Amino acid sequence: MKKVRMISMTVIVEGGEISDAERKEYEKYVREKYKDQDIELLKIKIDGENVDLETHMKSKGFERVRRITGYLVGTLDRFNDGKLAEVKDRVPHNYGVDYTHTVSGLLDD
Numbered sequence: 407m408k409k410v411r412m413i414s415m416t417v418i419v420e421g422g423e424i425s426d427a428e429r430k431e432y433e434k435y436v437r438e439k440y441k442d443q444d445i446e447l448l449k450i451k452i453d454g455e456n457v458d459l460e461t462h463m464k465s466k467g468f469e470r471v472r473r474i475t476g477y478l479v480g481t482l483d484r485f486n487d488g489k490l491a492e493v494k495d496r497v498p499h500n501y502g503v504d505y506t507h508t509v510s511g512l513l514d515d
Contacts, residue, residue: 415445422452436461 432450436459447462469480474493
């Protein structure tokens, strides 16, 4: 038996009325189409004989990964004192490019 994780989604019907059975079929359709994503909102927009389905997905968190002292890291919590000192002593590099000046010069023409 396959377990399916059901996440509650808000369903809004605009522009008319539909039966519960039809609403459930639209929900089933979008759950199958976007089975790897968590759907937060489903808007069912009725326009005569046409129906538009608008979905809004729940945002997924992400972890920032940076290259620090030769390592790809998200956080510094596993660095020892020596690596933390290297991080503290880092010098940021902008390579002397002033993108603001370049863009404003182009806009002046």
